Amino acid sequence: xxxxxxxxxxxxxxxxxxxxxxxxxxxxxxxxxxxxxxxxxxxxxxxxxxxxxxxxxxxxxxxxxxxxxxxxxxxxxxxxxxxxxxxxxxxxxxxxxxxxxxxxxxxxxxxxxxxxxxxxxxxxxxxxxxxxxxxxxxxxxxxxxxxxxxxxxxxxxxxxxxxxxxxxxxxxxxxxxxxxxxxxxxxxxxxxxxxxxxxxxxxxxxxxxx
Numbered sequence: 001x002x003x004x005x006x007x008x009x010x011x012x013x014x015x016x017x018x019x020x021x022x023x024x025x026x027x028x029x030x031x032x033x034x035x036x037x038x039x040x041x042x043x044x045x046x047x048x049x050x051x052x053x054x055x056x057x058x059x060x061x062x063x064x065x066x067x068x069x070x071x072x073x074x075x076x077x078x079x080x081x082x083x084x085x086x087x088x089x090x091x092x093x094x095x096x097x098x099x100x101x102x103x104x105x106x107x108x109x110x111x112x113x114x115x116x117x118x119x120x121x122x123x124x125x126x127x128x129x130x131x132x133x134x135x136x137x138x139x140x141x142x143x144x145x146x147x148x149x150x151x152x153x154x155x156x157x158x159x160x161x162x163x164x165x166x167x168x169x170x171x172x173x174x175x176x177x178x179x180x181x182x183x184x185x186x187x188x189x190x191x192x193x194x195x196x197x198x199x200x201x202x203x204x205x206x207x208x209x210x
Contacts, residue, residue: 067114072189074107075115075123079182082130086182089175091168095135101127116192117154121147122185129178132165140164142174152192 085100111120125145132139141164147157165171 064114067110068116069193071107071110071114072119072193074104075111075119076186076189078103078107079126079186082126083179083182086175086179089133089171091172094168094171095133095137096130097135101130101134116152118149118152118188119185119192121145121154121157122181122188126178126181126185129162129174129181132162133171133174133178140166 082096082100085096089096111123115123125147128143128145130142131137132142142162144160144162145157146160148155162174163170165174
């Protein structure tokens with residue numbers, strides 16, 4: 001009788017252990033499911049944030065590209081007009097008209113807002129270089145901006161001055177540099193707009209329409 005009781009107790013203990021093991025397995029399974037669900041939700045949330053940020057960035061890039069399209073067109077037209085004025089300079093007429101130096105005020109503001117650092121720096125450096133060559137200017141020398149570039153980024157900007165532009169020899173040097181800088185400005189805009197398809201070279205001819 002006692003042996004039967006012992007066997008019965010043992011069976012009860014085994015059953016209890018089985019129930020406990022089953023319960024523990026269920027708890028662990030539920031915990032694993034909860035952790036998996038939490039991880040899945042976190043992954044989905046992270047993915048949603050990444051997609052939202054990508055969409056925001058793409059939208060911002062598209063808006064910026066649209067703003068720059070008309071802006072850069074105006075800058076190129078200005079640069080071409082400036083080139084005509086520079087090519088017209090002679091020892092007897094060693095200045096450029098004020099109209100050739102100026103640009104539409106709205107374009108000026110939009111350049112500050114939307115132009116890339118590279119285009120913005122090139123544009124303003126060119127205009128600074130021409131200050132002493134503008135008709136009626138009180139400047140005897142011009143600011144001379146120099147910088148280095150790395151992967152399309154402006155680095156190490158420094159500002160000096162040209163020699164006094166009192167003689168045609170000095171004036172013509174600045175004129176020649178301004179020609180190159182105007183063409184480089186157009187080339188930089190083309191490179192930015194065309195991306196990797198731009199070779200860095202272009203040929204352009206213009207005649208006065210008058």
